[in-house]
Each structure stands twice: as structure tokens, then as C-alpha cells.
Amino acid sequence: MTAEDPRDGEANDRPLATLSLNDALAAQSDSETVVDVDEPTQQLVLFRLDDQRFALPGSAVSEILPSDQPVYYVPGLPASTEGVLHLRGKIESVISLHQLLGLPTPEATSKGMILLVRAAGVTSGVRIEQLDDVCEVAQSMLQAPPETLPGKLRPYVSALWQIDERQALALLDPETLFDAYRQGLG
Numbered sequence: 001m002t003a004e005d006p007r008d009g010e011a012n013d014r015p016l017a018t019l020s021l022n023d024a025l026a027a028q029s030d031s032e033t034v035v036d037v038d039e040p041t042q043q044l045v046l047f048r049l050d051d052q053r054f055a056l057p058g059s060a061v062s063e064i065l066p067s068d069q070p071v072y073y074v075p076g077l078p079a080s081t082e083g084v085l086h087l088r089g090k091i092e093s094v095i096s097l098h099q100l101l102g103l104p105t106p107e108a109t110s111k112g113m114i115l116l117v118r119a120a121g122v123t124s125g126v127r128i129e130q131l132d133d134v135c136e137v138a139q140s141m142l143q144a145p146p147e148t149l150p151g152k153l154r155p156y157v158s159a160l161w162q163i164d165e166r167q168a169l170a171l172l173d174p175e176t177l178f179d180a181y182r183q184g185l186g
Contacts, residue, residue, distance in 0.1 A: 102152030
């Protein structure tokens, strides 16, 4: 026979509200220990183009500009350049990623927001149709892009985030996008 702590039996019979904190924790404790692991995360800016879901790394997006930000057309610019905007004393171009990503070009000038993106030594506005979210995603949730991606899209996708069994999101590589844009590919 072993001697029991007289409080052990009492702790199990008393309502939790009358127990000390230690007794209540002991009464509710599991034998499994939870280990808190700091998993590396990446901030993503989630958006849509032609009703397809994309993201850019939050580290590349310096600002999200409203849809009413004036953009001025400049003759002679490539078709993928919507125009320029004046932002705090600087002139920045505003580009559309549709042609570069192999998406249909919108018929009218979109009134979506503009992401101010810095990559490949260039700062430019990127017109998006809809901003979905800005969130932190665990690095382990990002998968290598599959070989089944359309050929036009494949070089610009650095990872895929499978949100659920029906929804996936392509993480775009801003360095590669802007390099291709500067080479006149978009």
C-alpha cells in the first residue's frame, strides 16, 4: 500500500473553481507534452489577376496603393505598362502582369489596387484586380511548383501554396518578373 497525498483525492472531487491553480492544472493535465516550435514563416500579399490567385513576398511589396491612385498614360510605353504615377515626389511606372503571365489582357483599364514592388533594382507599381489578404505562412506550407504549370507561368512561380484540396495559390518571384519585364518579355 502506498501513502497518498490527501489532496489528490480532494482535487479530483472538488469543482475546478475551488481548486488552486496548480491543482486545477494537475487535474486537467495530459501526459503528452506540447512542444512549441518556432517554424520559419514568410509574409505574403495575396491577390487576384483574371480570377486566379497569386501572391508576392511581403518583403518585396513596400506599399499597397488604393484604386483611386491616379495613373497617367504616357505614349510610346510598352503595352504591359499602364502608365506612371506620382508618389511623394517620385515617378513610378505601373505595369500589368497579364501578358507576362499568359493571362488574358483586361478589356478596360482596371480599377484594382496597385502594389508598389521593389525587385531586381527596380521599383514599380503592379496593378492587381483584387487584394485578398496579407498573411504569414509557414515555410513548410510552400511547395515546389509542379511541372504541370502552364509553360508561360512556370518561370515566374517560385512556390505553390495548397490552401485546401480545391484551392492553390502561386507565389510569384518578383526578381524574375521584373527581369523579364526589363528585357521586354511582358
